[in-house]
Amino acid sequence: MQLTRATAVQKISDDLRVRLSAPEREVKVSIPVRMDDGSLKVFEGYRVQYSSLRGPYKGGVRYHPDADINEVRALAFWMTMKCAVAGIPMGGGKGGVTVDPKELSIKELERLTRGFVRKLAPVLGPQRDVPGPDVGTNATIMGLIADEYSKIVGKATPAVATGKPLDQGGSEGRSESTGIGGMYVLMALLPHLTRKKPSQLTVAIQGFGNVGSFLARNLVAEGFKIIGLSDSKGGIYTEKGLDPDAAETYKKKNGSLEGFPGTKNISNEKLLELTCDIVVPAALENAITKSNAAKIKAHIVLEMANGPTTTEADDILFKKEIHVVPDVLANAGGVVVSTYEWEQNLKNEHWTEKKVLGKLRKLLEREAKNVWKRSTKLKTDLRRAAFSVALERLDATLDKTPKKR
């Protein structure tokens, strides 16, 4: 759907259209896992390798009860676009296991992860396919992936997975990279989107997990005022402005943001409709749909979640002249630092946080400006402009020499 919309503004070669019409490889595996009570359970796992036109497949592994091959395939296509928008030397892939990780013990999760790697090992590898974390997985699981793969191939191979713990070859700056990256993208685009300075801008953020909390902290440091925050239990609001550190401490102690002193409780739906300058969906997909898009009052939507805006909502926001900074650009900081981790592992180096975040800032500022220029040239929205940049880069990898008939 998004590809069709993007190709309306960016002509692509017939060869690229064919190459992107289906993933290069889809793997479906059964993973038998010995449970703590001695029983044997079988879980279904997937890895979709969508495109290697720009480099080894790159994309997270999701552990979720709703994960299935269709979702993983769509996410693998998205990763192809995201890596191309970011201009990193990676292709697109994604993985998933249909499981609720909260229902497994730590040992069961370890056996599941090692079993998944044993099934996938022939198609993984630093130059082939490099998984990273996603919903329901974390640094520990990435460390297990690298460890199991290393055992199978008989040598330490940390570059086979990213998002690992620091003492297992992880990169400085990886945990904050998506949130801080969103701030870098926003700051690069801001002069084009509004005449106001950060200190004159108010922000509401839906989702206060890894991405939302690091973004909130970094926006406050730049002078923005956060007037609303939310988690799965609901939202909080105050015109006076929130301190993200205090909100995080409160959430850790009380299990949710609700009742944070000096704020009013509001629903997640109302949070998106607050009168503010910037609204940030940083939780789940499909947060902004045709039923609430017309009620958005913010002038800018910064998409930190993957797929938070439906295509119908996109059209409504475009007509309302609301700028949507698309996920493939706004949340690309995570995959960029994952790529830096891969590069450090391959070169046996360990970069400082200053170096990692300095490189990330430079890259995202450059690519955000690139997407902005493309949107003005094509007179289109930032999402189609980002796809246009990605498709052009993918097309450039194809051999254009005339074929003999």
Ligand code: NAP
């Ligand atoms: P996370 O740490 O699990 O945090 C998710 C947050 O969203 C939590 O605060 C959660 O609330 C909240 N939430 C869950 N359901 C909600 C609902 N219905 N309404 C409002 N809030 C809800 O996940 P994350 O890593 O921050 O990822 C957030 C989004 O960013 C996802 O779409 C992910 O795919 C995307 N993303 C993440 C990265 C990355 O590097 N982490 C990179 C690119 C994209 P509770 O705290 O109450 O559970």
